[in-house]
Amino acid sequence: MSKERIQISEDLYDIMPSDYQDLVKSATYGKEDRGWKDIGTSKELIEQHSLCAGCPESMAFRYILASLPNPEDTVMVGSTGCTSLVFPMVAVHNIHSLFGNQNAIASGLKRALSVRFPGRVKDVVVLAGDGATVDIGLDMTLQAWFRQEKFTTICFDNELYANTGGQESGLMQKGFVAKMAPVGKLFDKVRLPEIARESGCHYVVNCTVSKPSLVEKVIRNAVHIAREIGPTYLQLYTPCILEIGKNSMEGLQEMRDSEKPTERFAYKEYVSEPAKQLLAELAAKDKERKAAAKQLAGQVSA
């Protein structure tokens, strides 16, 4: 689908609910420089969500959906967990996979899209929780990376199984006691970013979602690199405020505390050599385009 097709039939326009009319009128499908700054001035690609009040995951969703470079031609693959409560409210094509097989689904999907739409850019983005990515779906996650499948994997890391009441997950910190893990975690948090790098990912980032501009940058980089070169992986800390005993307004501070230099979500980035080259080329093109636009604006005003 391209953005030109997102048009309501004129004769039935008046009966369409306002959220669809708004999507057509003011969503940022097709906008070249779309990003988190569009939030508040355009229709977001997420409707009212059903997550808990103050959930950092909802912030992450908003920033990611605002930052996808090509939302009209993107398919997102979700998995079981809190994220699956949000996808029905998302105005980007999405598929709900079985618990853990999201990267296998995305592999087939990406290949099928390349065959069905040759010559058209179709992005695939997996978005799943840490249980789906690291525990139940680790096999599928790794195999997709080994095969160099060209899509982005995003893990919303809340360090436990939040949706089912707080069971231990592989990404939980060592020693952490949760409601359904009373003994405390006995081994270290799985180092998936390092595993991702060693498994062939060309772009790996470990960070929180406290800074929208940072989320925008890593999403754009990850999608562009996955499109051209190979698999990319983002591990984003989206703490479950309920399970760690915080109030609704404390999610942001929790992320800020966890991204300090010595903490487990201090910003870490790995970029492969081919990916570095691509990012440099994209930056140069972007600069050229902006200069041309500035020049044109100058000519018009003169």
Place this chain on the structure above:
Amino acid sequence: MSDYRVLPGPEHFLPPAAASMGICLPNPGEAHINGVIAPEEKAYEEAARQFLMAKVPTIFPGPLVLWAWNEKAAKKATAVRHLFNTLIECVQPGQKPMLIPMPDYRPKYPKINPEVEINPNHPNLTIWHNRIDCCMFIGVHCHQANLSLKIIRGGTSCYTIAMCAQAGHEDAMLSFRDASVEKIMKLADTVKRLKGTVQPRLASAKNGVSS
């Protein structure tokens, strides 16, 4: 031939798929009424009669006509609007035709307002809220239409019509096949022709609500 008949419900919580009960789809030029193959001409008259009898005759346009994918979709949308306008012209006081969209198939809980849009995952809510006793689906993808038709048959007494662009729907009480602009316009013409000849069931209507 199967003895099973596709009739207004409420049939029961999980009604069987009509196909599994031996109901066959019509061949080109035919339709089916209650699961029995009938000439298309007869189906136009029956559909028009059902619309004119209903207290709240309703059209549910789906994504294939709501969104202007191509010129054909836009033309069908115009024809759907014409049919709706015809219903408004032809009904008697007390009858309330409605045009309610099914913009997409996401289970948009809790955001959805079932009074203003219908969703295939819980179409019965829209039927109940608006007390719809006759409805027609058009422009809904096959699997979502089948799901909706079954849920409606299971939980409501609403009469369902499918104006299907493919081979028809066994799960509707009346189904056309190969829907086109011409067929929608012909149905509108039939409604106009039968205007005044059919008594609306205003007093006895159960309003599409199961007890």
